[in-house]
Amino acid sequence: MARTIMGTKPHETTPLRTKAVGSANTKLEGDALRVRLRQKRSGAYVEGMTRLDAGTHLHGAHSALAAQALMDLIRQELPDVSVEALPIGIVAKCYLGVPYEVHTLSCAGCIIQHFKQGEALPHLMERARSLAQHPEYAFIEVYSSRLVTVTTNGQTAIIDI
Amino acid sequence: MSSERIIHVADLRFINESLGSLRGDIGTVSQQVESVGSNLDQTRNELAWLKEAFDNFVAADIKAKELSLAETRQVKIRQELESTFGYYAQIRRQATGILQASDIQLVRKETLRNATEELMLAAPRYWLAPALVALSAWLGDNRELATRALAEAGRRDDEKTSLFFALIARRAGRNEACRRWLDRYFALQNPYHLDRQTVVMLDAMANGVFGADASMHCSKRVSLWIDELAQRVGFVETQRRQWSDGLLSKTPNVEHGNRYSHLQRYCPNWSALNGALNGVAMHQAVLEHFDGVFKGEIKAESSVLIAVDNLLSKLVTRFDDEELPLRRQEEMCRFIIEEGGDKLAAIKRNDLQSKALDDQVDFTQLLTNAAMHPETSHVTRATQRFAIAHSRDWILAAHADLTAKVRLAIPIKVQITIEDWTGETANGENETDLLANLKDSIAKLETEALTQAKLSGLHWIVLVFGVLMVFATFSAGLLLLLVGAACLTWVFLAYRQIEQTRAKIRAKFATLLDQSTQALRACIAETVELRRDIAKRDHIANAVTALLESISPEQHILAHHDAVRRVLNNK
Numbered sequence: 001m002a003r004t005i006m007g008t009k010p011h012e013t014t015p016l017r018t019k020a021v022g023s024a025n026t027k028l029e030g031d032a033l034r035v036r037l038r039q040k041r042s043g044a045y046v047e048g049m050t051r052l053d054a055g056t057h058l059h060g061a062h063s064a065l066a067a068q069a070l071m072d073l074i075r076q077e078l079p080d081v082s083v084e085a086l087p088i089g090i091v092a093k094c095y096l097g098v099p100y101e102v103h104t105l106s107c108a109g110c111i112i113q114h115f116k117q118g119e120a121l122p123h124l125m126e127r128a129r130s131l132a133q134h135p136e137y138a139f140i141e142v143y144s145s146r147l148v149t150v151t152t153n154g155q156t157a158i159i160d161i
Numbered sequence: 162m163s164s165e166r167i168i169h170v171a172d173l174r175f176i177n178e179s180l181g182s183l184r185g186d187i188g189t190v191s192q193q194v195e196s197v198g199s200n201l202d203q204t205r206n207e208l209a210w211l212k213e214a215f216d217n218f219v220a221a222d223i224k225a226k227e228l229s230l231a232e233t234r235q236v237k238i239r240q241e242l243e244s245t246f247g248y249y250a251q252i253r254r255q256a257t258g259i260l261q262a263s264d265i266q267l268v269r270k271e272t273l274r275n276a277t278e279e280l281m282l283a284a285p286r287y288w289l290a291p292a293l294v295a296l297s298a299w300l301g302d303n304r305e306l307a308t309r310a311l312a313e314a315g316r317r318d319d320e321k322t323s324l325f326f327a328l329i330a331r332r333a334g335r336n337e338a339c340r341r342w343l344d345r346y347f348a349l350q351n352p353y354h355l356d357r358q359t360v361v362m363l364d365a366m367a368n369g370v371f372g373a374d375a376s377m378h379c380s381k382r383v384s385l386w387i388d389e390l391a392q393r394v395g396f397v398e399t400q401r402r403q404w405s406d407g408l409l410s411k412t413p414n415v416e417h418g419n420r421y422s423h424l425q426r427y428c429p430n431w432s433a434l435n436g437a438l439n440g441v442a443m444h445q446a447v448l449e450h451f452d453g454v455f456k457g458e459i460k461a462e463s464s465v466l467i468a469v470d471n472l473l474s475k476l477v478t479r480f481d482d483e484e485l486p487l488r489r490q491e492e493m494c495r496f497i498i499e500e501g502g503d504k505l506a507a508i509k510r511n512d513l514q515s516k517a518l519d520d521q522v523d524f525t526q527l528l529t530n531a532a533m534h535p536e537t538s539h540v541t542r543a544t545q546r547f548a549i550a551h552s553r554d555w556i557l558a559a560h561a562d563l564t565a566k567v568r569l570a571i572p573i574k575v576q577i578t579i580e581d582w583t584g585e586t587a588n589g590e591n592e593t594d595l596l597a598n599l600k601d602s603i604a605k606l607e608t609e610a611l612t613q614a615k616l617s618g619l620h621w622i623v624l625v626f627g628v629l630m631v632f633a634t635f636s637a638g639l640l641l642l643l644v645g646a647a648c649l650t651w652v653f654l655a656y657r658q659i660e661q662t663r664a665k666i667r668a669k670f671a672t673l674l675d676q677s678t679q680a681l682r683a684c685i686a687e688t689v690e691l692r693r694d695i696a697k698r699d700h701i702a703n704a705v706t707a708l709l710e711s712i713s714p715e716q717h718i719l720a721h722h723d724a725v726r727r728v729l730n731n732k
Contacts, residue, residue, distance in 0.1 A: 031395030038397075038558065130573045131565065136702075149565045157561035159569055 041154040092139035224502030231497035288318035352386035367547040404559030407533035410513035423683040440567035444701035607670035
């Protein structure tokens, strides 16, 4: 169909990207947020998240410190994403061995928890359990309405829930 | 003495007969109850089997009827296409006929002119009729008629006319005219709303039909369109959704119950497992699709004349919007036939592919249609390669999302229900525990059933009464001995009957344990096989990613028919 160049007023307007995606002052939402979350994760971030169960994180003060460090890592990785749009948690395969299956980093309480086989995860995290155990994925970011899978080389995929 | 004899004769006969009759009755009733119980079990099993068979029959019958209806409807639609738009066919055939006749100069100019003018009268609204008049006037050096006919053809359908004459100019080797017609054609295009025939231009470009200059012109225009569309908010997400639908349409719809018969029978979440198997099978279908597109060399037509004639006949036969409603119905019938009468599966496929028959699409949807549904979009393999290569990054993103979604849909637990027992396993690793649990469950049921088969209160009363009568014999005489003996005999017979019943219960539960254990072992074995199968099919996702990553857009434009070298400018 021919486009209208002169004369009549166009009956539909196409919104164009006038600002660079993810500038610090923009509140990302909708498709723009999805585009931002789809971006490849950095090596440091992936490495930090995959070392979630490196033994030292199991006990008291160490656990709290480690969780805080990981929270900082998430904020550094997604600096342009508003606090309410940040992940509510991270779920990853646990390498502590049987009977442990997965571990979670809950962003609200800054807590790292290890879960045994058959033990239920907090409500929203449970849906990421099977994906977290898949060998292709390093960990899963859990958001209120979507899951983002992250591979060891930082590639992402989005699943809307 | 005499009174004792009378009582002796009278009581013995009466009690013996009564006991005999009672024993016989009890035996008969017991046998009848057992027989009724076993008949009931058998009837219940047969009824379940009959219900399953009936359900299967109804489903098969509905499918057969839908299939037959779709075949009949397809024929009717084709007849309607023929009767409603049949007169177009004659005009369409003449388009290439005129060109080929003038090539070898076998037909007089007057004949050409008369023929095309008759066509003009036969098809009052059709754009091709004045276009053919213009063509014959051009061949006959009648400039004035050519101009007037061209104006009319342009008024009826400017885009198709411009593309038609661009191809004809190319056929005649008039590159400057070809470029000008293409300029006109591109000026009419809006990348947000392209007509379906734009694939003909892509086909010409991808197959190297246009000359070097025109081809470069098209290539630049394609890049500009993509850049323009990419400026839209949410462009990448729209692409990902389009490609997700495109890839999802390759998901097979197969019932795997034949391979996993025990899981199909004993697993309540079998449909989810079957769906998961089909979901991961999508990777193989997608890999085969892309592999088929990129495998081997595409042989270009031997001459530019044949190549352009093919494109011309495609342009004039495949893209008339008046036919679209009927073409859509025809497509739906095709899906129903391909799905063996499964209307729901056909509707699902149609929903995913329906954009291929939309009146107007944006340029990237056009690329998606060309890449995924070549049979509906009428494109060649070269164009498919070109479209896939230009959409590579979007396909990769959509495939990654789809792969994660399919993986998420794989059930973590396989539930198993055998009779009243239920259990679950992830990968079959807890076979020993499940077998022990099943054994315990059946043992518990057996104990419950055995507990039911015992002497009743009446039996115990009669037993106590009989024993008392026997002891009373010493003081009250022989008569009570006989009564006591009769009572004890009756209780003994009842006890023997119960023992037989208990033996039958034990035998029944032994068989049940044996059959249930075998069924559970088979389910576990099939679970292990199923998980292996899913993992194997899922792994193919990596091959799809590797194949797509190896593609680059520059490789996929065929060499020109002109003897010129193509130089790529990366700026």
